[in-house]
Amino acid sequence: MAQQHPQPGLARCYQHQDRETGVRCTRCDRPICPACMVPASVGYQCRQCVRGAAGASRAARPRTLAGGRVTGDSGLVTKVLLALNAVVFLAVLARGDELVVDLGMVGHAADGGTIFAPHWIGVADGEWYRLLTSAFLHQEIWHIGFNMLGLWLLGPQLESALGRVRFVALYLLSALGGSTLSYLLADERQLSLGASGAIFGLFGATAVLARRLNYDLRPILLLLAINLVITFTWSGIAWQAHIGGLVVGSVVAAAMVWAPRRTRLPIQIAACALVALAILVACLVRTNQLVG
Structure with a gap:
């Protein structure tokens, strides 16, 4: 058994x-x-x-070169910015010069007023929003055409490399940098407008990105050189906005794509914060000069 x-x-x-x-x-x-x-x-x-x-x-989700999230539509923010500029342009066509005067970049100027005193407008008079609203404002079709062409060509590549949040920070800080240098150096009564400061920031960022990836820099540098020649030879162009945007865009992009991986996010936040602080201090100093 x-x-x-x-x-x-x-x-x-x-x-x-x-x-x-x-x-x-x-x-x-x-x-x-x-x-x-x-x-x-x-x-x-x-x-x-x-x-x-x-x-x-x-943890294994793919990240962009700068540490941003990889998304399905890498040009979404670019499209939103294009649409926003187009909507504001249509509003300008509908309302005329009134909207340009209300939102354009001006430091300190008299706007009519009464027989007793003029009505003062500008950043120095507390209208700090002009530093940013002017960057979405266009009055001529050729102006918005050139700027939006630059945004369409450069935006999606940078948005793909940086991620949406970082791209928005780059664009807005470049726009503010351009307006701030205009505020510092241009005639305080000069009214200026347009996204050129932000677009030049994208030019600078594209050059930095190309250098980071060891791409051929000659095409972007040639395009940038042509735009700088136009900036300083054509009348009626606020060169200060172009240079301010170019410098800020280059600095912010360098911090985003060259920061070491382990300390990438703190360095990127610190760089953006320092640029914003520099813009704030510069505007405070200029305001004190004009009305202090």
């Missing part, structure tokens, strides 16, 4: 020792009871393995 061996008992759930189970996690092979089971494509997994897999999935 054959000798019979006793059947081994069921394993106990690794989380609930009072519960027997015949199911094991397909990832870690630990016994799990129905309360700990999470359905998987094959069998069941324990909750701890599921949480670990989710964390690893988040």
Whole structure:
């Protein structure tokens, strides 16, 4: 007669020792009871393995060169900026010079007023919004055409390399940098407008990115040189905005693409904060000169 061996008992759930189970996690092979089971494509997994897999999935998400998230539409922000500029341009066509005077970049100027005193307008009179609103303002079709062409050509590549949030920061800081240098150096009564400061910031950022990736710099430098020649030879162009945007865009982009991976985010935030602080201090000094 054959000798019979006793059947081994069921394993106990690794989380609930009072519960027997015949199911094991397909990832870690630990016994799990129905309360700990999470359905998987094959069998069941324990909750701890599921949480670990989710964390690893988040950590493994692809990132841009500057550390931003890779998105499906790498030109979404560029399209939004194009649309915003177009909407403001249509508003200018509808309202005429009134909107230009209300939103354009001007330092300190008299706008009519009464027989007793003029009505003062400008950044020096507390209208700080002009530093940014002027960057979305165009009055001539050729002006918005050139600026939006530059945005369309340069924007998607930079947005793809930096990520959406960083690209927005680059664009807005470049626009503010251009307006600030105009505020510092141009005639305080001069009214200026346009996205040229931001676009020149994109030129500078594209050159920095090309250098970071060891691409041929000659095409972008040639295009930049042509635009600088136009800036200083054509009348009616606020060269201060172009240079201010170019410098700020280059500095911000350098911090974004050259920062070491381990300290990338703190360096990027610090660089943007320092640029914003420099813009604020410069505007305060200029304001004190004009009305202090």
